[in-house]
Amino acid sequence: MRNKIVGSPEEALADLKDGDSVAVTGFGTSYGFPVSLLVATKEKDVKNLTLVTNGLGAVGQLRSMLLVASGQVSRLVAAFSWRPGPRTPADEQIDAGDLEVELVPQGVLVERMRAGGAGIPAFYSPVGVGTSIHEGKEIREFNGRQYVLEQAINVDFAFVRAYRGDRLGNLDLRGSNRNFTPAFAKGARVVIAEVDEIVDLGEIDPENVGLPGIFVNRVVKATVEPDSVRPALRRPKDTAREYNGKPGWTRLEMARRIAEMLEDGTYVNLGVGMPTLVSNFIGDRDIILHGENGILGYGEQVDGDRVDKNIFNAAGEYVSILPGASYFDSVEAFEMARGGRLHTVVLGAYEVDQEGSIANYSVTDVKKGGIGGAMDLIAGKQTLIVMMEHRDSKDRPKLRQQCTYPLTGKACVDVVVTDLAVLRRSGATWTVEQVADGFTTEEVLELTELDASPVPTPA
Amino acid sequence: MRNKIVGSPEEALADLKDGDSVAVTGFGTSYGFPVSLLVATKEKDVKNLTLVTNGLGAVGQLRSMLLVASGQVSRLVAAFSWRPGPRTPADEQIDAGDLEVELVPQGVLVERMRAGGAGIPAFYSPVGVGTSIHEGKEIREFNGRQYVLEQAINVDFAFVRAYRGDRLGNLDLRGSNRNFTPAFAKGARVVIAEVDEIVDLGEIDPENVGLPGIFVNRVVKATVEPDSVRPALRRPKDTAREYNGKPGWTRLEMARRIAEMLEDGTYVNLGVGMPTLVSNFIGDRDIILHGENGILGYGEQVDGDRVDKNIFNAAGEYVSILPGASYFDSVEAFEMARGGRLHTVVLGAYEVDQEGSIANYSVTDVKKGGIGGAMDLIAGKQTLIVMMEHRDSKDRPKLRQQCTYPLTGKACVDVVVTDLAVLRRSGATWTVEQVADGFTTEEVLELTELDASPVPTPA
Numbered sequence: 001m002r003n004k005i006v007g008s009p010e011e012a013l014a015d016l017k018d019g020d021s022v023a024v025t026g027f028g029t030s031y032g033f034p035v036s037l038l039v040a041t042k043e044k045d046v047k048n049l050t051l052v053t054n055g056l057g058a059v060g061q062l063r064s065m066l067l068v069a070s071g072q073v074s075r076l077v078a079a080f081s082w083r084p085g086p087r088t089p090a091d092e093q094i095d096a097g098d099l100e101v102e103l104v105p106q107g108v109l110v111e112r113m114r115a116g117g118a119g120i121p122a123f124y125s126p127v128g129v130g131t132s133i134h135e136g137k138e139i140r141e142f143n144g145r146q147y148v149l150e151q152a153i154n155v156d157f158a159f160v161r162a163y164r165g166d167r168l169g170n171l172d173l174r175g176s177n178r179n180f181t182p183a184f185a186k187g188a189r190v191v192i193a194e195v196d197e198i199v200d201l202g203e204i205d206p207e208n209v210g211l212p213g214i215f216v217n218r219v220v221k222a223t224v225e226p227d228s229v230r231p232a233l234r235r236p237k238d239t240a241r242e243y244n245g246k247p248g249w250t251r252l253e254m255a256r257r258i259a260e261m262l263e264d265g266t267y268v269n270l271g272v273g274m275p276t277l278v279s280n281f282i283g284d285r286d287i288i289l290h291g292e293n294g295i296l297g298y299g300e301q302v303d304g305d306r307v308d309k310n311i312f313n314a315a316g317e318y319v320s321i322l323p324g325a326s327y328f329d330s331v332e333a334f335e336m337a338r339g340g341r342l343h344t345v346v347l348g349a350y351e352v353d354q355e356g357s358i359a360n361y362s363v364t365d366v367k368k369g370g371i372g373g374a375m376d377l378i379a380g381k382q383t384l385i386v387m388m389e390h391r392d393s394k395d396r397p398k399l400r401q402q403c404t405y406p407l408t409g410k411a412c413v414d415v416v417v418t419d420l421a422v423l424r425r426s427g428a429t430w431t432v433e434q435v436a437d438g439f440t441t442e443e444v445l446e447l448t449e450l451d452a453s454p455v456p457t458p459a
Numbered sequence: 460m461r462n463k464i465v466g467s468p469e470e471a472l473a474d475l476k477d478g479d480s481v482a483v484t485g486f487g488t489s490y491g492f493p494v495s496l497l498v499a500t501k502e503k504d505v506k507n508l509t510l511v512t513n514g515l516g517a518v519g520q521l522r523s524m525l526l527v528a529s530g531q532v533s534r535l536v537a538a539f540s541w542r543p544g545p546r547t548p549a550d551e552q553i554d555a556g557d558l559e560v561e562l563v564p565q566g567v568l569v570e571r572m573r574a575g576g577a578g579i580p581a582f583y584s585p586v587g588v589g590t591s592i593h594e595g596k597e598i599r600e601f602n603g604r605q606y607v608l609e610q611a612i613n614v615d616f617a618f619v620r621a622y623r624g625d626r627l628g629n630l631d632l633r634g635s636n637r638n639f640t641p642a643f644a645k646g647a648r649v650v651i652a653e654v655d656e657i658v659d660l661g662e663i664d665p666e667n668v669g670l671p672g673i674f675v676n677r678v679v680k681a682t683v684e685p686d687s688v689r690p691a692l693r694r695p696k697d698t699a700r701e702y703n704g705k706p707g708w709t710r711l712e713m714a715r716r717i718a719e720m721l722e723d724g725t726y727v728n729l730g731v732g733m734p735t736l737v738s739n740f741i742g743d744r745d746i747i748l749h750g751e752n753g754i755l756g757y758g759e760q761v762d763g764d765r766v767d768k769n770i771f772n773a774a775g776e777y778v779s780i781l782p783g784a785s786y787f788d789s790v791e792a793f794e795m796a797r798g799g800r801l802h803t804v805v806l807g808a809y810e811v812d813q814e815g816s817i818a819n820y821s822v823t824d825v826k827k828g829g830i831g832g833a834m835d836l837i838a839g840k841q842t843l844i845v846m847m848e849h850r851d852s853k854d855r856p857k858l859r860q861q862c863t864y865p866l867t868g869k870a871c872v873d874v875v876v877t878d879l880a881v882l883r884r885s886g887a888t889w890t891v892e893q894v895a896d897g898f899t900t901e902e903v904l905e906l907t908e909l910d911a912s913p914v915p916t917p918a
Contacts, residue, residue, distance in 0.1 A: 001745060002723075002724050002747075004746045007758050062832050068882060080492075111577075111579075114794075115582070116798075117583075117794055117798045118793075118794040118797055118798050119585050119794070119796075119797025119798045119799065119838055119839065120570075120582050120583060120797070121585075121601035121604075121606055122582070122583045122601060122606075123574070123579050123581070123582035123583070124579060124580050124581045124582070125578075125579060126578050133722075141583060142580035142610075143580065145580075147580055147581075151601075167783075168756075168783040170783060170785055174666065175665075175666070186794060186798060193719075200782075201782035201783040202782035204757075204781065206634075206780060206784040206785050207633065207634070207667060207786060208666060208667050208784055209785035209786070209787075212755050212785040212787060212795075212801045213645070213747075213755070213783065213785070214747070214749070214755055214793075214795055215795075215800065265461050267673050285895040286460060286461045288627070288672075290673070294800065296671050296672070296673055297627075298663075305549075321657075321665060323660035323661035323664040323670065324625060324626075324627040324629055324661065326629055326665050326668035326671040326672070327665055327666060327668070328668075328671060332671075334577075335576055335578070335645060336576040336671075336673055337578075338578025338579070338675075338815060339575075339576045339577050339578045339645060340576055340578065341673045341674065379578055380578065403513075409857070
């Protein structure tokens with residue numbers, strides 16, 4: 001009788017050895033992470049691992065960072081190798097040359113793992129073409145557009161987390177917590193699923209098996225409690241920054257302006273950070289929100305009793321769901337983006353420049369940074385709205401002649417909403433559509449490097 | 460209020476015009492076909508269509524053949540352009556040069572449509588490399604293996620069929636009837652879903668939306684009854700063919716021998732035709748059967764009250780399901796195959812030759828034929844068992860020095876079970892492991908072109 005259930009995380013990891021590659025799922029909240037397997041891997045003290053993961057998490061959390069902090073990882077393939085905040089062991093090791101990093105846009109990461117599991121060694125991708133992330137890779141034109149050749153990723157092990165599992169390895173995935181599980185499992189030689197509950201065959205409805213058992217080699221009951229679920233909603237700060245001694249718009253005012261720009265009947269992705277505030281101004285309008293972790297049709301941010309640990313947006317914020325919502329994995333979420341099904345994407349940014357290029361990832365090299373899913377989200381034919389402060393924390397302009405940070409995308413921004421103005425681009429021509437009360441267009445433009453003009457007065 | 464529901468198939472097709480490309484889903488039984496949309500397209504009398512579909516079905520059925528018979532199709536992209544039986548309008552039009560055909564292996568067909576919807580213009584595939592199907596295409600080596608560059612397919616319209624749908628376009632897909640629906644929808648500009656039932660928002664559980672509404676543009680209630688569901692199980696003929704005046708094994712005896720070869724704990728695909736008979740000899744053994752339409756863990760063939768019109772294998776035979784079964788779409792089904800998750804594939808064949816190459820599709824050119832999913836199924840690292848008669852209907856050997864029909868795969872057959880013998884290959888060396896009662900190894904080999912030797916007697 002086939003029985004993939006093993007007695008403990010240690011037993012599940014019996015053949016994990018030095019030099020192996022391990023893909024670790026999880027996104028946003030703590031629930032979807034295979035925490036027992038991470039702890040057991042740390043205790044096993046295997047070395048020289050290649051780690052494939054979305055991000056490392058913070059020091060002290062039960063996340064992939066555990067294995068980096070313990071010096072077990074020599075190579076990292078991730079969408080985030082860095083996050084704002086105190087320096088981490090990853091920062092130290094990268095700077096010392098002890099941790100090699102390959103930063104991969106989030107949607108490309110899951111697609112490459114999925115390809116590895118689908119017998120597809122390489123595919124052409126529109127994501128990040130023209131940015132520094134692809135230096136040295138083959139670029140090829142199809143139908144007049146440039147694409148980059150992406151190679152499949154195959155790993156020795158995948159650690160995934162599921163709600164329930166059975167002895168054939170069938171997994172029951174829940175809510176928007178599916179995220180990387182199917183793709184990472186497919187690309188692995190040995191898939192170990194950590195589950196909340198082991199159930200009898202047939203308990204998981206055949207219509208709703210999130211990952212068929214053929215992709216899973218071992219099932220183990222979780223032995224370590226996840227980190228505590230984020231206890232309460234983080235209420236946004238809403239103070240206005242001052243420029244020339246006068247207040248600009250608050251973040252909520254910016255968010256409301258963006259909500260007003262969204263058209264009814266559209267599908268919209270709100271990027272992590274400020275853009276998620278826009279969700280508070282949608283109300284009962286006919287706008288469907290998309291999260292790249294794998295959710296369509298989410299509503300407002302929730303806390304307390306309204307939190308379902310399996311339902312969160314791509315920022316990891318617990319959200320309500322609206323009638324007609326659906327869940328899917330990140331592979332399908334990014335199909336929607338690259339395939340052009342999203343009408344509008346709202347992103348935060350460090351800089352936007354004259355030609356409409358955007359820089360929204362974190363650090364000035366491709367080793368230490370957080371690329372996330374932004375490059376993937378803007379690879380479709382969507383309208384791109386950028387929401388950012390008018391000047392940075394060192395009072396430098398964020399609207400530039402040319403971006404100084406590494407690009408997320410070239411000539412793709414349609415509208416910028418700052419705390420001082422709304423600007424719209426056509427080619428390399430920018431028009432100032434609105435400015436904050438008490439400011440003139442000239443005053444606002446003096447605080448940028450951009451060449452722009454006011455909306456022409458009707459004749 | 461977003462409302463994708465339209466009043467009639469005619470209204471749903473209002474903007475379908477001459478020269479458009481249309482992808483039509485459906486596989487096996489009649490239930491999964493968008494019959495109302497096919498009938499309405501026929502009545503609309505648009506011309507010069509490109510039709511993307513698995514196969515045409517028979518004349519007189521409510522299938523894609525309707526549109527070919529009415530002369531509305533000028534180009535066909537399909538896994539089957541031909542089927543055994545009387546000549547069809549497709550045969551006539553192909554011979555007359557009025558119907559251009561691109562035959563595509565079934566798994567590649569769904570993957571190319573999926574790529575079209577995922578923003579991926581092209582990908583490298585292991586399927587059918589070394590066969591005539593890819594003449595003129597780019598071949599490239601990755602990790603020591605050859606792959607062919609496959610281009611995405613995008614179409615103007617997809618016609619899909621679902622059990623239930625709501626006003627946001629969310630579809631409820633059922634059982635092994637998912638098949639081509641997600642992939643074909645993703646690759647289309649306008650997706651029209653024909654549904655049994657239109658339901659209120661929220662009636663479809665967000666955990667079990669088969670295709671999220673973002674991929675669907677119009678939902679219409681079916682107005683035409685599907686063809687009658689196949690009424691009863693076709694019981695196999697089980698007479699033995701005679702060679703040299705003596706009976707060989709019957710088909711059921713061949714099937715039983717193959718069942719005995721299957722190892723416990725494996726995942727097995729049984730090809731359409733004779734191989735499905737093997738399922739009758741598996742009983743309660745620990746063998747999990749895979750169907751490329753999208754089913755894992757099916758059991759015996761069923762009829763009468765046991766038929767669920769949504770549960771069938773890749774041969775279109777209604778089957779039982781076993782505890783721990785799961786359903787998925789054909790994209791995922793072929794990931795399992797190409798990704799190497801199947802241990803054994805059993806195929807019928809026209810010919811197998813000395814180097815272990817197999818020819819199992821129908822006609823001698825790449826215009827009129829039925830390639831099906833065989834090339835895709837053997838692209839993994841599985842054991843390939845061929846089940847076929849020892850000689851063809853014209854009494855020519857089917858075990859050849861070199862295949863005379865177009866190849867399905869090169870040097871990939873591990874075992875052949877005919878109605879006279881069991882032969883096993885290693886490189887270009889074949890060993891006769893067993894012969895039918897009353898036959899000698901020499902006698903069996905004289906009825907082939909193959910060089911083979913008996914199993915050496917232990918010293």
